[in-house]
Amino acid sequence: MNASQTVALTDRNPRVAPDELIAGLVPPPHFExxxxxxxxxxxxxxxxxxxxxxxxxxxxxxxxxxxxxxxxxxxxxxxxxxxxxxxxxxxxxxxxxxxxxxxxxxxxxxxxxxxxxxxxxxxxxxxxxxxxxxxxxxxxxxxxxxxxxxxxxxxxxxxxxxxxxxxxxxxxxxxxxxxxxxxxxxxxxxxxxxxxxxxxxxxxxxxxxDYRHRGAPTPPEALTSAELDELAANAEGIVARDRFGELLDHLSTVHPSRYGRMLGDVDAVLWDDVETIENEGVALRFVALVDRMYDRGVDIHNSGARLDAVFTDDMLAGGYKKKYLRCLSRLTALAGREEK
The missing domain is CATH 3.40.50.300 (P-loop containing nucleotide triphosphate hydrolases)
Structure with missing residues (x-):
C-alpha cells in the first residue's frame, strides 16, 4: 500500500484525447x-x-x-x-x-x-x-x-x-x-x-x-467530522476528501465519461456534510460518479446525512427510480467495504 496521501476530487478535471477513447473502452478494474x-x-x-x-x-x-x-x-x-x-x-x-x-x-x-x-x-x-x-x-x-x-x-x-x-x-x-x-x-x-x-x-x-445487500440492507451511520479527520490522518494509499456540496458542483464541470479518470488511483473518499440532493440533474451526475467508484472499489466514509438519504422520495418514485436504487445499492456496498 502506498504512503498516505490526501487529495481533492474538486482539484481534478482530466482531459481525454479523442484517440484515447476507443483504447479506454475496456472492463474497469473491478471486473478485469x-x-x-x-x-x-x-x-x-x-x-x-x-x-x-x-x-x-x-x-x-x-x-x-x-x-x-x-x-x-x-x-x-x-x-x-x-x-x-x-x-x-x-x-x-x-x-x-x-x-x-x-x-x-x-x-x-x-x-x-x-x-x-x-x-x-x-x-x-x-x-x-x-x-x-x-x-x-x-x-x-x-x-x-x-x-x-x-x-x-x-x-x-x-x-x-x-x-x-x-x-x-x-x-x-x-x-x-x-x-x-x-x-x-x-x-x-x-x-x-x-x-x-x-x-x-x-x-x-x-x-x-441484489447480492450486495444480503445481510447488509442499509449503509453505516455517518461519522463525525473528527472521525473523518482521524481516518484521513491514519489512512493508507490515496484518499480524496471533499465537501459534498462542493463535489456536486464540481461534477457539473467534468463530463461523466471522465469521472473514472478523475478518480484515478484514489483508494477511498471522505465526504464532509453529505446532504439530500434536490436537483435531478445533479443527482444523475452523482449516480454516474458512484458507478465509476464501484467499478474501482473505492471505499466511502462520510459525515452529515447517512448515504441512503441522498435522494428525495420523489426521485425514488420517478422515472429514474431504477438508477437511484442501483446507486443506493452500490453506495451501501462501498460504505460497508464489502468484498463483492
Whole structure:
C-alpha cells in the first residue's frame, strides 16, 4: 500500500484525447479478472445460469463469412440473434457476465457504459465513431438507458449499422428494450426508433436478489467530522476528501465519461456534510460518479446525512427510480467495504 496521501476530487478535471477513447473502452478494474466460470449463479434462480450459458454460447459462436452471407443476411435463419440484452434488477451480476463476455471473445472488442459510447460519438462524430466500432468483433454496453429522444435516435441507428456490419452486441440494463425511455420523455413519439433498437436484441431475463445487500440492507451511520479527520490522518494509499456540496458542483464541470479518470488511483473518499440532493440533474451526475467508484472499489466514509438519504422520495418514485436504487445499492456496498 502506498504512503498516505490526501487529495481533492474538486482539484481534478482530466482531459481525454479523442484517440484515447476507443483504447479506454475496456472492463474497469473491478471486473478485469472475471469470467463465466467465476460467475456464481443462485441455485434458487435458474435464469442466472441460463443467462450465463446463453451469453457464453453467443460470444463463442463463429459468424458466417463470405459475399453470399453478406448479400443474403449472413445465411442466418429469420429471427437469428444479432445481440443479447441482459435484463434484470441491480445486483444480480449482469456487469460480471458482460465483462466475462468481453474477456471470452476474440478481439478487438470494446466494453463501456452507455454514457461512454455517447461521449465517444460526441468526440469523434457519428460517422467516425461508427467506423471505429465497426472494426470490433464485439461491442459491450453496460447500463443501457435512454434518457432523451436524441440518444434514442442516435443509438438506435448505431446499433442497426453495427449489427449490419457483423458486429456482435451485448447490452445490460434494468429496463426491457421496448420500454426504454418510459417515464423520462415522450417515448410514444419515438416508438419507431425504440422498436428498431429492441429488434436488434434477444432478451435474456436474469432474476434474483441484489447480492450486495444480503445481510447488509442499509449503509453505516455517518461519522463525525473528527472521525473523518482521524481516518484521513491514519489512512493508507490515496484518499480524496471533499465537501459534498462542493463535489456536486464540481461534477457539473467534468463530463461523466471522465469521472473514472478523475478518480484515478484514489483508494477511498471522505465526504464532509453529505446532504439530500434536490436537483435531478445533479443527482444523475452523482449516480454516474458512484458507478465509476464501484467499478474501482473505492471505499466511502462520510459525515452529515447517512448515504441512503441522498435522494428525495420523489426521485425514488420517478422515472429514474431504477438508477437511484442501483446507486443506493452500490453506495451501501462501498460504505460497508464489502468484498463483492
Amino acid at each position: 479478472n472475471v469470467s463465466f466460470d467465476s460467475y456464481r449463479p443462485d441455485p434458487a434462480q435458474p435464469s442466472q445460469a441460463d443467462a450465463r450459458d446463453t451469453l457464453r454460447d453467443f460470444v463463442t459462436a463463429k459468424p458466417k463469412q463470405g459475399m453470399l452471407a453478406k448479400l443474403f443476411g449472413g445465411g442466418e435463419k429469420k429471427g437469428a440473434t444479432k445481440g443479447v440484452y441482459l435484463d434484470g434488477g441491480y445486483g444480480v451480476g449482469k456487469t460480471h457476465l458482460l465483462a466475462s463476455a468481453w474477456h471470452a471473445h476474440d478481439k478487438p472488442a470494446t466494453f463501456g457504459t452507455f454514457v461512454e459510447y455517447t461521449s465517444l460519438i460526441g468526440a469523434l462524430g457519428f460517422q467516425k465513431a461508427r467506423e471505429q466500432l465497426s472494426q470490433m468483433k464485439l461491442v459491450c454496453i453496460d447500463e443501457f438507458e435512454l434518457d432523451d429522444p436524441g440518444d434514442t435516435v442516435m443509438m438506435s441507428r448505431l446499433m442497426r449499422e453495427l449489427t449490419d456490419a457483423g458486429v456482435k452486441i451485448v447490452a445490460t440494463s434494468n429496463t426491457l428494450p421496448g420500454a426504454l425511455g418510459q417515464g423520462r420523455f415522450a417515448a410514444q413519439d419515438f416508438l419507431r426508433e425504440i422498436q428498431a433498437l429492441a429488434d436488434q436484441f434477444s432478451v435474456q431475463r436474469i432474476d434474483g436478489d
